[in-house]
Structure formats: C-alpha cells, structure tokens
Amino acid sequence: MTLYIEDCSCKDQTCKCNGKNQKGVSDLIKEEICGVFNIDPLKNPYAPVWEADCCIDLVFGTLSVYYESGFCEEVEVFVNCEKDSGVSVPLGNTRTRTYANLRKVAIEIKDLKKESGRVQYIPPLNKETTCRGRYCLTIYYKVKKPKRC
Numbered sequence: 001m002t003l004y005i006e007d008c009s010c011k012d013q014t015c016k017c018n019g020k021n022q023k024g025v026s027d028l029i030k031e032e033i034c035g036v037f038n039i040d041p042l043k044n045p046y047a048p049v050w051e052a053d054c055c056i057d058l059v060f061g062t063l064s065v066y067y068e069s070g071f072c073e074e075v076e077v078f079v080n081c082e083k084d085s086g087v088s089v090p091l092g093n094t095r096t097r098t099y100a101n102l103r104k105v106a107i108e109i110k111d112l113k114k115e116s117g118r119v120q121y122i123p124p125l126n127k128e129t130t131c132r133g134r135y136c137l138t139i140y141y142k143v144k145k146p147k148r149c
Contacts, residue, residue, distance in 0.1 A: 008051040034136040040129050041109035049105040050137055061139030065089050070131025076110045
C-alpha cells in the first residue's frame, strides 16, 4: 500500500495544509501481515517480523503465531524488544494476543533445556534444525501527515 502524504508544515501536532489547520494524523488504517517463519537456530535464532516506521502513530493490533515444526520446544514472540511483553508458543500450538503501542515484533527460538535459553544442542546429521511456523498480524494505525516525520 502506498500512501501519498501532502506537504504540510507542522508544529505541535497541528499542520497547516493548503492554508487550513489540520490535525497531524490521518484516518485509521488497517493492515494485515501474514507469513511464514523458517528459523535455523544454529545460524540465527532471531527473526524480525514487523517494525513501525517513525511516521505512524497509535499502533495497536492482534498477533497470532503457530509453531508448526522444529526441534526446539518453543518459540518466543517479543513485542517492542521487551521480554515480559511477549508470549511463548509451544511446539504444535497457536497463541494469539492483542497489544497496544506496537513498535516492533520478532520471533526467537528458545531451548528450554538450557539455562540461558540459547540453542546449543547440535542434532544428529539426519535431523533438520529449522523451526517452522506461521504468523498473522492485524494492525491499526494512523499516518502522520507531515512529509518529515
């Protein structure tokens, strides 16, 4: 989706566009982002899913993650890089949660058998290490009207 934002001069969330005062944000926009993740934890256990641009405000939405297959016990979903705001998804399960103030979403593979959570186990040569699943993120946000955010 491409949004064309008119050139406005703004100060304190009030914009002067075409000679008229306007609020600094547009109408509420809904966006659905769905995809798959294929993470090899021995190479890189972290996979970014979505990140907000500086030009959007009031981001909230619902995230669903399904952990389909893999050799790790669960995947960890992080929101805004905060460990306590995320949710753990065990193998073969789906978790859904609604968040306010979304800025960034990422999925990380976690090995519960290790104290640190880091994946250090090397599986037999015939065992695949990739962890697979699906995610769907429905977000609502407003776009700031000024060209320079």
